[in-house]
Amino acid sequence: MSSATMSAQDAENARINAENERLRRRATTRRRIGLGFSYLALILITILMLFPLLIVLLVSFTPNAITQTWPPKVIPSEFTLDNYIDLFGRLPIGRELLNTIVFAGAVTLISVFFDSLAAYGLSRVDFKGRGILLSVLIATMMIPSMALLIPVYKLLANMGLVNSYLGIIIPRMADVGGIFLLRQFFISIPKDLDNAARIDGAGEFRIFAQIILPNSIPAILTVGMFNFMGNWNDLLWPLIMTSRPETRTITAGLAMLTGHGSSVTPYGVVMAGALISALPLLVVFFFVQKRFVEGIAMTGMK
Missing domain, CATH: 1.10.3720.10 (MetI-like)
Structure with missing residues (x-):
């Protein structure tokens, strides 16, 4: 096999390896983006699920006079037992x-x-x-x-x-x-x-x-x-x-x-x-x- 043929084959192998590496990086990037969106969705869902419990907790320490005001306050100005x-x-x-x-x-x-x-x-x-x-x-x-x-x-x-x-x-x-x-x-x-x-x-x-x-x-x-x-x-x-x-x-x-x-x-x-x-x-x-x-x-x- 001539040196020119070997150089062409090496160049082709290098091109294939570079393409495979590019595809691997693209797949890894897509997977990380997908995981990021999944975690973000889970965090938002968790916040939505815990929000009513948080409201119950805050209102339970809020004076009754403040709970009757309108518009209601998410975070009360004072707390009480x-x-x-x-x-x-x-x-x-x-x-x-x-x-x-x-x-x-x-x-x-x-x-x-x-x-x-x-x-x-x-x-x-x-x-x-x-x-x-x-x-x-x-x-x-x-x-x-x-x-x-x-x-x-x-x-x-x-x-x-x-x-x-x-x-x-x-x-x-x-x-x-x-x-x-x-x-x-x-x-x-x-x-x-x-x-x-x-x-x-x-x-x-x-x-x-x-x-x-x-x-x-x-x-x-x-x-x-x-x-x-x-x-x-x-x-x-x-x-x-x-x-x-x-x-x-x-x-x-x-x-x-x-x-x-x-x-x-x-x-x-x-x-x-x-x-x-x-x-x-x-x-x-x-x-x-x-x-x-x-x-x-x-x-x-x-």
């Missing part, structure tokens, strides 16, 4: 928090247990009519909860369960949404594990307790988190079923702040109560957020 003092003077917050913990915690534990049992039967046990039963359960989700409110209340009132923990807990002891969510997760677990356990002499409940549940922790925590948040923030049902502070939840108590006949709503006091009510949920989510996101991502995968 009077709203929290007034809140504890108006409501038995400690008792209502305890009632809410009992209500939401008991409903979460009981409903997760029953939901997981039902989901196991609908996903791992073959029996006649399983598909029809699942269809009927899903169809019940289309019934408005308001349509069942009066019949359920009258039934519990006839049983003498108004103003009691049992009265607000019993109707929430199972949830079709939780059953469906857990069923979808249980389907993704290989059935070979069940068959191997049956060969070793394990019964259905042992398979459920020792195989299915340990492999379904993310989904169970997800369902539990949904149940806990939903019942913690529930207003209508506790407001109807409880009228005494001994059994009233904190959401029902906060609703009472605007029902004392005053034409001026104590926004600072209400926001102070809302902040106290939200703090336990933030703490719970902080500890289970990793499993919660994992359960959302994995549920329904096969």
Whole structure:
């Protein structure tokens, strides 16, 4: 091969390498720009999501006279603890928090247990009519909860369960949404594990307790988190079923702040109560957020 041919080939290789380097730099630049826009979008979304909580925090330390002014001030000119003092003077917050913990915690534990049992039967046990039963359960989700409110209340009132923990807990002891969510997760677990356990002499409940549940922790925590948040923030049902502070939840108590006949709503006091009510949920989510996101991502995968 002549020196002229080698020089031409070297020049071509150098040109190709330079072009590849240019394309690599362009791709890297585009990727960095894309990541920059993604991070910027995430920051903006985070600010938008945290903005209402920030407003609640600021208003809870704002004197009530300032909260009534127009236009409203995002950052108040002065801060006070009077709203929290007034809140504890108006409501038995400690008792209502305890009632809410009992209500939401008991409903979460009981409903997760029953939901997981039902989901196991609908996903791992073959029996006649399983598909029809699942269809009927899903169809019940289309019934408005308001349509069942009066019949359920009258039934519990006839049983003498108004103003009691049992009265607000019993109707929430199972949830079709939780059953469906857990069923979808249980389907993704290989059935070979069940068959191997049956060969070793394990019964259905042992398979459920020792195989299915340990492999379904993310989904169970997800369902539990949904149940806990939903019942913690529930207003209508506790407001109807409880009228005494001994059994009233904190959401029902906060609703009472605007029902004392005053034409001026104590926004600072209400926001102070809302902040106290939200703090336990933030703490719970902080500890289970990793499993919660994992359960959302994995549920329904096969």
